[in-house]
Amino acid sequence: MTGLDPLIAARLKRDSNGLVPAVVQQHDTGAVLMLAWMNDAALHATLTTGRATYWSRSRGSMWVKGETSGHHQAVVSVALDCDGDTLLVRVDQTGPACHTGSPTCFADVLLETS
Amino acid sequence: MTGLDPLIAARLKRDSNGLVPAVVQQHDTGAVLMLAWMNDAALHATLTTGRATYWSRSRGSMWVKGETSGHHQAVVSVALDCDGDTLLVRVDQTGPACHTGSPTCFADVLLETS
Numbered sequence: 672m673t674g675l676d677p678l679i680a681a682r683l684k685r686d687s688n689g690l691v692p693a694v695v696q697q698h699d700t701g702a703v704l705m706l707a708w709m710n711d712a713a714l715h716a717t718l719t720t721g722r723a724t725y726w727s728r729s730r731g732s733m734w735v736k737g738e739t740s741g742h743h744q745a746v747v748s749v750a751l752d753c754d755g756d757t758l759l760v761r762v763d764q765t766g767p768a769c770h771t772g773s774p775t776c777f778a779d780v781l782l783e784t785s
Numbered sequence: 786m787t788g789l790d791p792l793i794a795a796r797l798k799r800d801s802n803g804l805v806p807a808v809v810q811q812h813d814t815g816a817v818l819m820l821a822w823m824n825d826a827a828l829h830a831t832l833t834t835g836r837a838t839y840w841s842r843s844r845g846s847m848w849v850k851g852e853t854s855g856h857h858q859a860v861v862s863v864a865l866d867c868d869g870d871t872l873l874v875r876v877d878q879t880g881p882a883c884h885t886g887s888p889t890c891f892a893d894v895l896l897e898t899s
Contacts, residue, residue: 679895694808694817701815703808706871718896747898750891753883757820759891769867777864777873781793782832784861 673711684756698747698761704768742766787825798870807872812861818882856880
């Protein structure tokens with residue numbers, strides 16, 4: 672039992688590991704902060720606690736963003752895409768989103784047109 | 786041979802299917818349009834043709850976004866995340882991004898705080 676609303680659980684299309692990617696966006700600036708992964712329990716926590724919660728694939732455990740760094744994400748909205756296989760989580764980020772200290776995880780620009 | 790710059794190819798961390806998720810964002814409004822997937826050849830095409838190009842997991846083939854719908858995405862920038870396993874593609878979208886006709890694929894709101 673993950674606690675996730677069965678009506679939402681029925682619409683989720685998970686990968687072979689039971690996970691769905693979550694695009695995380697700063698709600699006011701629109702900056703894309705990071706991509707993380709959720710299982711049903713992480714989505715339930717995100718929807719009900721107000722704190723963005725993910726499944727850490729590297730640690731193999733639930734991960735409340737900021738629980739060690741203090742760089743929390745207050746949840747503003749959560750949406751599911753047309754295929755039911757991706758989430759968009761709009762948040763209010765405290766501090767930098769990236770573990771490198773960058774505001775976002777997408778600091779490595781491969782191409783920028785003029 | 787995919788044509789992808791070997792220095793970029795060396796930094797990509799692909800999943801077991803050789804794919805990397807690409808978050809697609811409208812460059813001026815900041816709207817997150819969709820999540821798609823790229824293999825090395827799709828990333829090479831995106832970086833060199835100016836048209837966002839993906840790997841369609843459902844069709845099992847390269848997919849120039851808009852090739853049938855006309856709803857192209859002109860590439861504005863491409864960035865790689867800190868782990869090398871996710872791309873952020875900023876585009877100028879022609880028409881709706883979603884095959885449903887919605888402006889974005891994230892029309893299904895699960896939670897919205899006041």
